[in-house]
Amino acid sequence: MSAEPLEIHLDDRDISRSLRRDVRVGLTAAVKWLPPKWFYDSRGSELFDEITRLPEYYPTRAERAVLAAQATEIAELTGAKTLIELGSGSSEKTRLLLDAFTQHGGLGTFVPLDVSVSALAGSTAALAADYPGLRVRGIVGDFTRHLEHLPTGGRRLVIFLGGTIGNLLPEERAAFVAGMRAALEAGDWLLVGTDLVKDPAVIVPAYDDAAGVTAEFNRNVLRVLNRELGADFDPAGFAHVALWNPEQEWIEMRLRAERSMRVAVLDLNVDFAVGEDLRTEVSAKFRPEGISRELAAAGFRTERFWTDPDGLFGVTLARAE
Numbered sequence: 001m002s003a004e005p006l007e008i009h010l011d012d013r014d015i016s017r018s019l020r021r022d023v024r025v026g027l028t029a030a031v032k033w034l035p036p037k038w039f040y041d042s043r044g045s046e047l048f049d050e051i052t053r054l055p056e057y058y059p060t061r062a063e064r065a066v067l068a069a070q071a072t073e074i075a076e077l078t079g080a081k082t083l084i085e086l087g088s089g090s091s092e093k094t095r096l097l098l099d100a101f102t103q104h105g106g107l108g109t110f111v112p113l114d115v116s117v118s119a120l121a122g123s124t125a126a127l128a129a130d131y132p133g134l135r136v137r138g139i140v141g142d143f144t145r146h147l148e149h150l151p152t153g154g155r156r157l158v159i160f161l162g163g164t165i166g167n168l169l170p171e172e173r174a175a176f177v178a179g180m181r182a183a184l185e186a187g188d189w190l191l192v193g194t195d196l197v198k199d200p201a202v203i204v205p206a207y208d209d210a211a212g213v214t215a216e217f218n219r220n221v222l223r224v225l226n227r228e229l230g231a232d233f234d235p236a237g238f239a240h241v242a243l244w245n246p247e248q249e250w251i252e253m254r255l256r257a258e259r260s261m262r263v264a265v266l267d268l269n270v271d272f273a274v275g276e277d278l279r280t281e282v283s284a285k286f287r288p289e290g291i292s293r294e295l296a297a298a299g300f301r302t303e304r305f306w307t308d309p310d311g312l313f314g315v316t317l318a319r320a321e
Contacts, residue, residue, distance in 0.1 A: 003124035009141040009149055010115055018142075019228060020266060027270045027278075036167050036253075036281040037115070038221050045089075045119065047217040054213060056205040059163050062313035063193045064093055066306050067161075071100035074317060077303065078189045080157035081108050084150055086143040087164050088112030091123050094159065098131055109135040111151055115142055144168075144176055147183040156188045163195040163313070166250065166284035173284075177298040184320045190300055194286040194314045196307065200244040203285065207242035207251050215240030218253055221280055231265035241277065253281040291316050 019038060026033045040048070052060040074097060083101065085094055091112055101107035110127065114120045117140050124138040139149060143160070150158070158180065168176055180190060195203075207214055218240045222233035238255040245252055257272035264270075272278070291314065292302040300318035307314050 003128035003136040003138065006117065006120055006124070006138045006140055007149070008117070009139065009146045015115070016228070019225075023225060023229065023265060024268070027265065027268060031279065032270075032272075032277070033279040034221055036221075038224050039217060039280070040116070041220070041224050041227075042118075044217060044220045044224070045116075047213060047220060050213050051209070051217060054209045054211065056209045058202070058206055058312050059195050060093075062308040062310065063161060063163070063315065064096070065308040066193075066313060066315045067093055067096040070304075070306050070315065071096045072104070073304075074157075074191065075100040075104040075107075077317065078157045079104075079106060079155055080189060081106060081154035082111065082151060082156045083107060083109070084111040084113065084156060084158045086113050086158065086160045087162070088114045088123065089116075089119060091127060093161055095127075095130075097159065098127070098134070102131060102134070107134065108154075109137060109151065111137050111139060113139040113141050113143060113146070113150070115140065144172070144179075147179050150183050152185075156184065157191060158184065158189070159191040161191075161193040163193055163283065165192055166195055166286070167281060168284075169282060170284075173294065174297070177294060177300070181299040181320055186320050188320045190295070190316075190318045190320070192291070192295075192316050192318070194291055194316065195283065196312060196314050197249050197285045197287050198312060200246075202312070203251055204242055204244055207253055207283070208240065212240075214242070214253075218255060218280055222255070225265060229265055231263060233263050233265075234261065237261060238278070248282075248284070249286075250282050250284040252279055253283075254279050286314065288314060288316075292318075 022035050051057050120138040124136045128136040219235040222235045225231040241254040241256050243252045254277040257276045260274045261272050295318045299321050301321050302318045304317040
C-alpha cells in the first residue's frame with residue numbers, strides 16, 4: 001500500500017511568519033532566546049542524527065532499549081487501531097512499535113505528524129513500503145498548534161518520543177498536555193518519553209560532546225537566520241555553552257558572544273555584549289512522580305512507567321480518563 005498524499009496544515013509562508021515572530025520576540029527580550037525548533041533545517045537534522053550516535057548522547061540509546069523491551073506489552077495493553085506520532089522525523093524508533101503492533105494484529109493506520117514536508121514524504125514512503133498492510137497518513141503540522149487535525153475514531157495511541165516534551169517550558173508543557181487530552185477521547189492512550197533527573201556529570205556531556213558536534217548544531221540556528229532572514233550573524237563569534245540548572249532541573253544550551261557585536265536581522269539591530277548569552281534550548285529532566293502529576297493534571301492516568309536498565313530514560317504509558 002502506498003502512502004497517502006500528505007495532509008498539509010503548515011506551509012512555507014506560515015513557517016516564515018512563525019520564524020519572524022520568534023526572532024523579533026526572542027532577540028528583543030531582556031534575556032535573549034530562540035526556540036530550538038529553528039535548529040532543524042536539512043543540515044541541522046543531519047547534525048542531530050550524528051549527535052544521537054555520539055558516545056556521550058545516551059537518550060536515544062536508552063529510549064530505544066525501553067521500546068525494544070516493552071513494545072509487545074504496549075501493543076497488548078493498548079490494542080490501538082491508530083498509532084499517531086508527534087514530531088515523527090524518520091520514525092526510526094517507532095518501527096519497534098510498528099513491528100510489535102503488526103505481530104499483535106489490529107493496527108490499521110499510522111499517522112506521523114512533523115513540520116518538515118521533505119522528511120515526512122521520505123519517511124511515509126519508506127514506511128508504506130515496509131508495512132504494506134498499514135495505512136500511512138502523514139500530517140504536516142506543528143504539534144503545539146495542530147492537534148485538532150489528528151484523526152478521530154477507533155482506539156488511538158499517541159506517541160511523543162525523544163524527550164522532546166522537555167523542550168517546552170513548564171507553562172508551555174501544561175498547555176500542550178491539556179491540548180493533547182482535549183484532542184483525545186476517554187480510553188485513548190498516550191506514550192511519552194522523558195529524560196530523567198540524574199548526575200549532571202552524565203547529562204552535561206550529552207549536550208557538550210568532545211567532538212564538538214553539538215556546538216555546530218547549536219550554531220546552526222544562526223546560519224538558519226542568516227539564510228532565511230538575511231541576517232549577518234558570525235557563527236564563529238559565538239561559543240557553545242551547556243549549563244545544568246539545578247533549581248529548574250533542566251539543561252540550557254546557549255550561544256555566548258565572544259566579542260561585542262551588532263547583528264542586523266529583519267529591521268532590527270541587535271547588540272550583543274561580550275559574554276552575553278543567547279539561550280537556544282531548554283531540555284527539562286523529569287522525575288517519575290512529576291511526570292505522573294503533570295499528566296494527571298490534564299486528565300491522564302499513568303498505567304505503566306518503564307526505564308532502561310541504567311535508569312537514565314523513562315517511558316510513560318498513560319490513558320485518557
